[in-house]
Amino acid sequence: MQVERVSESITKWLKDYAQNAGMKGYVVGISGGIDSAVTSTLCAATGLDTLCVEMPIHQHLDHVTRAQEHIKSLKARFNNVSDVRSDLTPVFDTFIKTMPDADPSPLKELTEGNTRARLRMTTLYYHGGMNSLLVAGTGNKVEDFGVGFYTKYGDGGVDVSPIADLLKSEVYKLGKYLSVQQSILKAAPSDGLYGAEKTDEEQIGATYDELEWAMEEIEKGKTAESFVGREKEVMHIYLSYNSRNQHKMNPIPLWEFPGNLR
The missing domain is CATH 1.10.10 (Arc Repressor Mutant, subunit A)
Structure with a gap:
């Protein structure tokens, strides 16, 4: 893969799309993983407003630390990047309390995980609407078109998908080229939808x-x-x-x- 040309092509595509849509830039949910790191860096490279959003829900400390490190690095590199933290733990807990009681089970765990993703989608669109920004998706080709490893109307609810035609290995190559931090490049992929660290490999x-x-x-x-x-x-x-x-x-x-x- 010609990483430099791919990076330039995606960046131009993102910039042209936002400008043609009459929007100021992009909002990206930052999870501490490679996909959101690469997506947010590409958005930042457009020179348009890029809002990085943290949305913890009983989040694992490793995810939080990596996300904050990435945002700090991105803000140091690009003056068009800003960030906001929307703590959704109280929202999630309140929502679950209003639902019928259910015994612990794989189905309950999956449903609650998908609920987290959908709360985050709503949050991104709120920030996007308030700031005239488009929601940039972070799904890669394996997740989006191979195994469908995402939440419908959760992380699948986006305006644009800049890395959805890149295999996971290609996302990592692009991440190295874009100088994504080593802690993210080395971290085991995880969707971050559960309180404890559960990797994608363990789930799939x-x-x-x-x-x-x-x-x-x-x-x-x-x-x-x-x-x-x-x-x-x-x-x-x-x-x-x-x-x-x-x-x-x-x-x-x-x-x-x-x-x-x-």
Whole structure:
């Protein structure tokens, strides 16, 4: 990948899009991970207003520390960057208290995790609306179009997706080029939707390198039955996520009015 040219191309695309939309710039949720670090740096490079938003909800300390380090670094490098911290822990706790009681279960944990993501989406759009900024998404190609590892109307609710055509490995290459801090480059990817550190690999059951491999093999026309051992297992993991998350990747189903019923 030609990282310099890719960086310049995305930056120009972001700048042109915001200006054509009559907006002042972008708002980005900062999680302490590589995707939000790269996205916010690209937004900052446009020279347009870039608002970095921290939105902790019972957040793991490592995430908070990395996010704050990144914001501090970005503000030192770009005079068009500002930041705000919206502590959503009380909002989340109050919301959960208004919901029916439920016994602890994987479904409860997943639902509450998705609720966190949707509260953050609402928060980003609030800050965006108040400052005439577009919401920049932070999803990469593996998450958005491979396994659907994001929350519908949560981190999937954005105005633009500047890195959604980059594989995770390409995001890391761009991050190195953009001088993203080592603590973020070395950190295990995590969606940060749970109080304790839970990595993406632990949730999915495969690494991003493995998922990228599976995507490439499927594009070549291979199936899970073409492999054995761990490779076959990874293919099954990828295909399972891809199949059940098609509702995230495809347009909302629309019932079409039959002409003979009008």
